[in-house]
Amino acid sequence: MKLTLRIWRQAGPAEPGRMVAYEVPDANPDMSFLELLDVLNERLTLEGEDPVTFDHDCREGICGSCGVVINGQAHGPRALTTTCQLHVRSFSDGDVIDIEPWRSVAFGVLKDLMVDRSGLDRIIQAGGYISAPTGSAPEAHSTPVPKPIADTAFDNATCIGCGACVAACPNGSAMLFTSAKVAHLNSLPQGAPERASRVLNLVEAMDAEGFGGCTNTGECTNACPKGIPMDSIATLNREYLRASLGRK
Amino acid sequence: MNFWRSTIGKKTVMAVTGLLMLLFLIVHMLGNLKIFFGRTDFDHYAHWLRTIGNPVLHESWYLWIQRFVLVVAVVLHAVSAYQLSRRDLKARPTKYSHHQRAKAGYATHIMRYGGITLALFIVYHILDFTTLTLNRHGVDGAAYDNVVSSFSVWWVTAIYIAAMICLGLHIQHGFWSAAQTLGYNRPSRDRAFKGVATGLAVLLTVGFLIVPVSVLAGLVD
Numbered sequence: 001m002k003l004t005l006r007i008w009r010q011a012g013p014a015e016p017g018r019m020v021a022y023e024v025p026d027a028n029p030d031m032s033f034l035e036l037l038d039v040l041n042e043r044l045t046l047e048g049e050d051p052v053t054f055d056h057d058c059r060e061g062i063c064g065s066c067g068v069v070i071n072g073q074a075h076g077p078r079a080l081t082t083t084c085q086l087h088v089r090s091f092s093d094g095d096v097i098d099i100e101p102w103r104s105v106a107f108g109v110l111k112d113l114m115v116d117r118s119g120l121d122r123i124i125q126a127g128g129y130i131s132a133p134t135g136s137a138p139e140a141h142s143t144p145v146p147k148p149i150a151d152t153a154f155d156n157a158t159c160i161g162c163g164a165c166v167a168a169c170p171n172g173s174a175m176l177f178t179s180a181k182v183a184h185l186n187s188l189p190q191g192a193p194e195r196a197s198r199v200l201n202l203v204e205a206m207d208a209e210g211f212g213g214c215t216n217t218g219e220c221t222n223a224c225p226k227g228i229p230m231d232s233i234a235t236l237n238r239e240y241l242r243a244s245l246g247r248k
Numbered sequence: 249m250n251f252w253r254s255t256i257g258k259k260t261v262m263a264v265t266g267l268l269m270l271l272f273l274i275v276h277m278l279g280n281l282k283i284f285f286g287r288t289d290f291d292h293y294a295h296w297l298r299t300i301g302n303p304v305l306h307e308s309w310y311l312w313i314q315r316f317v318l319v320v321a322v323v324l325h326a327v328s329a330y331q332l333s334r335r336d337l338k339a340r341p342t343k344y345s346h347h348q349r350a351k352a353g354y355a356t357h358i359m360r361y362g363g364i365t366l367a368l369f370i371v372y373h374i375l376d377f378t379t380l381t382l383n384r385h386g387v388d389g390a391a392y393d394n395v396v397s398s399f400s401v402w403w404v405t406a407i408y409i410a411a412m413i414c415l416g417l418h419i420q421h422g423f424w425s426a427a428q429t430l431g432y433n434r435p436s437r438d439r440a441f442k443g444v445a446t447g448l449a450v451l452l453t454v455g456f457l458i459v460p461v462s463v464l465a466g467l468v469d
Binding site for chain 1: 250251253255256257258332335336337338339340341342344345347348351359421424425427428431433434435
């Protein structure tokens with residue numbers, strides 16, 4: 001397959017960037033999207049050019065490291081799929097593919113397609129945890145959790161923190177990410193002691209990072225490779241109101 | 249104050265004030281329909297509005313209380329929207345060079361411009377029928393004739409049609425969005441909230457427009 005990749009090239013955080021077109025004449029349909037970039041980078045390296053910088057780690061869709069905007073869509077055209085799990089066969093011979101970094105004022109571009117997502121880490125630090133005694137694990141049956149609640153918590157725990165929700169949101173909002181932490185931990189008995197302080201601290205940290213607010217457009221859940229639903233945002237709002245009104 | 253400073257706090261203010269205005273609009277729309285019972289009935293209804301709460305409240309006091317509450321609601325709604333929008337636009341300064349395919353519908357897309365349009369319309373509407381400044385008939389107490397004189401002009405009716413379509417779109421996204429913001433929405437209720445939002449949008453748009461269109465068509469004169 002012959003593909004044309006138009007990639008955002010930016011030498012550093014303060015440097016100006018631009019879209020640069022590269023031909024990849026020998027793309028294999030079975031390659032993953034990141035392997036496509038690897039092939040391009042090998043050629044660029046051999047030609048003495050600067051290879052395209054992009055984040056990646058597990059390449060199994062579970063670490064949340066990779067993520068670029070492909071043809072205007074975070075993680076590309078396939079639903080519930082991270083960039084690393086997207087394959088070249090999702091495109092057609094002769095396609096021109098636009099590849100851009102996540103765009104948000106809270107995610108500064110470090111180089112090319114790599115952005116600084118440490119804002120999400122700081123949100124996690126503000127409340128994405130539970131207090132548990134260290135040492136031996138407690139007996140699981142001593143804290144029964146109804147199955148529907150366990151399912152909700154687990155569904156939200158699948159968030160990999162890739163930042164696609166922020167990238168897709170027209171307001172650069174991190175509400176879906178933050179809501180996944182709240183819907184995960186606030187629904188479980190293990191998270192109950194910090195139920196109010198968690199949501200207040202998470203939202204304060206989220207706002208402090210400069211992320212936009214939620215206008216309920218639903219672009220985030222559409223882009224989320226883990227399918228975190230809009231319902232989680234309703235849960236975050238509910239928990240925030242509950243905590244703000246002082247109900248413990 | 250932390251609550252007001254937070255994005256979710258401002259959204260909550262928008263949701264509550266929005267619902268308050270929606271409640272007013274439903275009553276307003278139903279009251280308008282009294283015009284189909286004739287001049288005497290409609291003018292009597294218009295006069296009665298000034299006597300609500302009598303004799304505990306003096307003439308027009310209830311109306312002034314309601315106006316005060318509505319103005320506070322509009323101002324809080326608009327200030328929150330302005331502050332949130334500024335923040336939102338600042339949070340995404342760089343657009344993607346490849347156009348994003350939007351999942352959200354037109355009603356969601358048009359919220360900000362629709363809201364500004366509605367704010368301008370409210371000013372025009374008050375100058376038309378409350379202060380009677382722009383009203384062609386403009387006689388205090390002659391509500392029926394004032395309505396007919398305005399809507400007999402095609403472009404006045406056209407302005408109202410455009411504004412009420414904006415209103416319908418605003419409510420269609422706004423009502424569901426309020427349910428989401430106030431945390432009342434659940435997966436099991438999502439369809440119901442979206443259905444009620446669309447129902448309210450259609451009901452209010454049609455209910456408000458039936459009066460000017462009837463006047464222009466000569467059904468009310």
